[in-house]
Amino acid sequence: MAKTASLREAYGKTLVELGKENPNIVVLDADLSHSTMTYYFASQFPDRFFNCGIAEQNLMGISAGLAASGKIPVASTFSVFAPGRCFDQIRVSIAHQHLNVKIVATHGGITVGEDGTSHQAIEDLSLVCSLVGMTVIVPCDAIETAQAVRAAVSYKGPVYIRLCRPEMPIVNDENYRFVIGKATQMRQGNHITIIAMGLMVAPALEASDRLRLDGINCRVLNMSTLQPIDAQAIVHAAAETGGIVTVEEHLEHGGLGSIVAQVVARTRPVPIEFVALKGYAESGKPAELLEKYGLNAKNIERAVRSVLLRKAT
């Protein structure tokens, strides 16, 4: 078993480092600082931390005003509440003005677990990707999280970063360098491409390694930036491998699968299968939920074989 680490811990600690380096960084939360891990920053820099209470609309509006006044606000809550509870505030106050606000939303997807459907963000990426000029990043492990937060702060413009609750296997090594808008090839292969993001990168690698034993060479891409999408990596995948499986902890429509399909349809049509959620889930342990709702290596393998069959006909 690979070593695991918390993405939220990586986020919280990186914020403290960034806070030391840049006095313009301010952090905001909506009464979840001990879950989003912004409390590390809060305890180090109390004057630059603003807890807005349970008021996500106000959280986004205050962040917008701070950004318009030259600060670099990093606003955190759960991804079910941002964008769910404050979509119009993100649209009008932040995105339309292309303000330099970083929204880091934790507890994405169904792996928030026992809290159940109301707390499982399965539409958040669809919503934020619909916003003009919004950069959307879904890191897959703690190493990528730390780098993505740094990259987001260095970039000028609105960014949404989605983190998951459970600890994740470390799949990148210390030499890894995250670049906004660039996919990372995790495995070479020419029979098919698996494009995954976030928590689904690890099972995609597991599926790829098992399929290799059957002589099926899967290319695996970590598509950690969802917007702007790395269209070039997708076009190359379509042209060189002839089939694609997308894997995401999100509804089937509006997320990674939809975006990849649009690129493929426009440039190089090839068969695609989508491993994603079809609807609401339920309460349960994260591992049980991933198993029950088909977000696992076994289901990725099945999708790969299905695409290979379609390629052959």
Place this chain on the structure above:
Amino acid sequence: MNTELSIPELQQIARKLRRNIVTMIANASSGHPGGSLSAVEILTTLYFRILQHDPANPHWPDRDRFILSKGHASPVLYATLAETGYFPVEELMTFRKIGSRLQGHTDHNIPGVEMSAGSLGQGLSFSIGCALAARLDKKPYRVYALLGDGECEEGQVWEAAMAAVHFKLDNLVAIVDRNGLQIDGWTKDIMNLEPFPEKWRASGWHVIDIDGHDFTQLFEAFEHAKTVKRQPTVIIARTIKGKGVSFMENNVDFHGKAPNPAQLEIALKELA
């Protein structure tokens, strides 16, 4: 700016702004005259007597901020910005036309406009962000947010009202254009806001309740707000929707309807 204009001079400016407001809306055949006309004295006082600003340098870091949260009242802001020199007065005739900078609701790309607005309830939160930044940077600038009274039915306004008090923002002033009307009718009939001053007071704001068309009261309220420490101030400006044009006054039909050419002619005569 901050020139010492006399009250008759301010009244003259207000009349000119009103003429430009009705003319630009009539020219566009669309727009919101009622809530623009009610706020004329508020903006005239701010831009000609209170705000530290520089029309030649709209991004001057130390400028006082004016945030128009009721973005549909864009005509009163555009007319005022043009009059103070942010852009040519002639540009007002491009309002709401294709290719124009002067968008139907306020747009941040226009010189002097601090925030894109139009979806109500967002300006006070944005203003808190500006006020917090001023405190962090130890800058003396002050932040003024103009809200509609109907707008105060939005829950976000009260999220912001709580936060401004919690953060003890004495560099923030909210002004509510209390004209009593919203699109569907009187606020007391659609969604009663009363007891309105008491709500703000109970939230911890310093409340000043004035006639929003009286320059002396407006000026004194803004000056008094500067002396209030460790709490934000709200000025409840009692106004008349459509003020200055007889057939628009207290007439909800002119919330979001342009005058036709005959009506414009009458309006301009009254405002001569």
